Amino acid sequence: MREMDKAFDFRMAQTRWYEVWEASRAFEAAPDSGREPWSIVIPPPNITGNLHMGHALVNTLHDILTRFKRAQGFDALWVPGTDHAGIATQMMVERQLKAEGTDRHALGRDAFEKRIWAWKEKNQGAIEHQLKRLGCSVDWTRNRFTLDPALSRAVRKVFVESFKAGRIYRGPRMIQWDPALQTALSDLEVKYEERRGKLWYLRYPLVDGPVNGVTEVVVATTRPETMLGDTAVAVHPHDERFQEMVGKLLEHPLTGRRIPVVADPFVDPAFGTGCVKVTPAHDPNDFAAGQRLKLDSITIIGFDARMTAAAGPYAGLDRFEARKRVVADLDAQGFLVKVEDYTHKISLSDRSGAVLEPLVSEQWFMNVREAAAQALEAVRDGRIAFTPEHHGAVWEHWLTNIQDWCISRQLVWGHRIPAWTCDACSRLHVELEAPAACGCGSTRLTQDPDTLDTWFSSALWPFSVFGWPDQTAELRRYYPTSVLITGYDILFFWVARMAMAGLTWMGEVPFRKVYFNSLVRDASGQKMSKTKGNVIDPLEVMEEYGTDALRFSLAIMAAPGTDIAMSAARLEASRNFCNKLWNASRFVQMNLDDSITLATTPEFGEAEYWMIGRMRDSLSAVTKALEEFRFHEASDLLYHLVWDDFCAAYIELAKVQLLSGTAGQKAAILHFLDILLRALHPFVPFLTEEIHEAVIAPRLPEGEPALLAQRTWPLDEPTLQATGGDPTLIPRFQEVLSALLRLKAEQGVDPAKRVPAFCSLLELAPFTEALKSIARLDSVSFTGDELTTPTRAVALAAGGAVALELAGLKDPIAEKAKLEKELAKLEKELEPLRARLADDSFITKAPEAAVAKLRGQAEEKEQRLAQVQALLGA
């Protein structure tokens, strides 16, 4: 049998087990097993990705649940996979090309796409390898990629049928254009940022002379360059100041073009001058107003963010350069009234960081109103349950106000839109496969160059991974998935869209429960960011503290609805915990010989019955906590079960027995360790598997799987059902032990100095040896006689008293001070108890149990008070 080292070598353990698990096929689903299915799909990481703390958390929680469910006897399936991540990946490769002095245009579309595929093949392994290092028990035989042929077929099917149903359409709309990436974005990919800017006040003269003595209109704008595309100036219809202006013509200061004053309620009379310039081609509000009022639209900024020919002398200038020139020209010609400092929000690309340009462009959109209504209903009626629940409010708000989704991207990397235009007759064909010919007879058809938003394929993930649109056995068995675990930051991007897609295409929710995991922050609660330099790399943590310590730290801090502050202190605590379990196991191993196995009938005494009771209570609480996603509670319970109950209490007691123990006593502790390992395994799989190999595996009964990863959840273990003994006895023993130790400390007795002790609790006599060895006493005498003598120090414990014989050692002053301190403490504690028990309204109105409980507490304290007083009097 393998000897265990003095400290847990996590570096060794965490590198050797994954291969064994994978080879044993322990993580593979068993669709034919007849067991109840339980399924979960991974939030597919980007192929460009590296494991960060967010991944580490979400996948640790996935793994805990999956291993737990598998152990409970479910046919547990965790489907892994990766996302092609359109923009992110394309950017990565473009950056590479730039370094090589070329770009995608020079390369050509096909070559560029091939290049990205090559890059994907080379790099995809990284994130998968990192998931393995984390211990993720995914079923690799079902690994998926969003651009797999099967998943692409699902994408095309959804696109084509949505188009035919009229939910997908193409048209010119105002979209958010990213000039850096040269693509449209969806509203969700826009981030707003406060910037200090200016507010320019511009003068637009009236063409037909003064109105009520006023010769001009003044407008305020943050983007003066767009005035080149102005086609009106608007006022609020009820603004009395401008009633007579409406309908009059103004002369455009720079172009001389004549534009009308119009009235529209979108104008806020209280802002600026109450007049606003209208540029339908370059502002979403103005675009909408332009549609309502049938205004002209003049595009003066192009897709390259440079001024167009329509901008006249400014053509070709960058939009920001044009701004300076426009302002200078207006100023020179006397059209600039004033400039104010002004802080406002500008829209930036979430991806490139570029300042976005609202532009009118031909794009594909998806109307999701109907699907949104269904998704809304599914949460309202509980078919999907959120943890924490408050995310339902956000869900409600967003889905109620949802806008059409811009799904086309001007990218190469992604699902190409399955739409072809006939070169001859311009007819549009939206089909699953390229049509051979157009109805007009032409065989020359050109496919739409655009690809779909990455989230379009992600939305189908919970059913596309199971082979949809084919009605596969897997799809029937594992859809809907049992749980979704993900960050709340992608509630709209992903969760809502999966819900909508699932309800639309499967007619059923994609998951029954959603657990939103926390955000991992740094030790001081700051968001991690590269610029702040406070990013904690999980891979480094695994090297320094161990994967199990990382997992346990994440789990024990994962209280629903609160963020996680990851700190070195917490990681150390977890590492120490792992080492504690390791050493407890080592102790067990050292005390067993090969003849003791799990088949050896265990013998239970008081200590064992107590330990069994503790395990039974804790493990049923752990089970319940896991069912309800209270990972922190489950971890905390196990932490204290192992450290306080098993190590500090039980093992210390068992040491006395094991020295001269019977086989049955040794078998008992072996069973206990076995149970604890099985319960801890979902949390700290490498550590527990390593211990299991050394201590348990050689002692397993016939037919039990040799790998801990394949064994069962221990809650129903026969050992845990055993009852007997007096459940209050061990707690009393602990109190007595603690009182004796405290006496020694208070009296300044060297801990190693063995003195005689006395105890009035006769029922603890069987624990004489334990008390002697743990408290390091000379002897312990159990007696009904008065304990107090002039040479002894006395303390109260567990309703009785203990004493130390300190002839020549006792410090009478310390003794008296101690007793007086205790007296004061008791008096202080009793004061409110007495007051409440004297309160009639409490006695009559509070539930009986509460009163009885309080009364019990008071009585116990009164008794102790009397004892202390007696000791002081003596």
Added chain:
RNA sequence: GGGCGUAUAACUCAGCGGUAGAGUGCUACCUUCACACGGUAGAAGUCCCAGGUUCGAAUCCUGGUAUGCCCACCA
């Protein structure tokens, strides 16, 4: 402008109707034959503030303060 969180020991956080808990840190002591990544004893809190409900509130309600996040077209 709306919506949602959070405020508890020096720090990071649990608890969320019956008079305060954990981990780390701190103080003193202990190398006792599983573990110093350990053990023993100990100090440490107007549970943000003000009202209210209740026999009783850190816990529920209202208002405030601080702080964080999300959504929204104020030029």
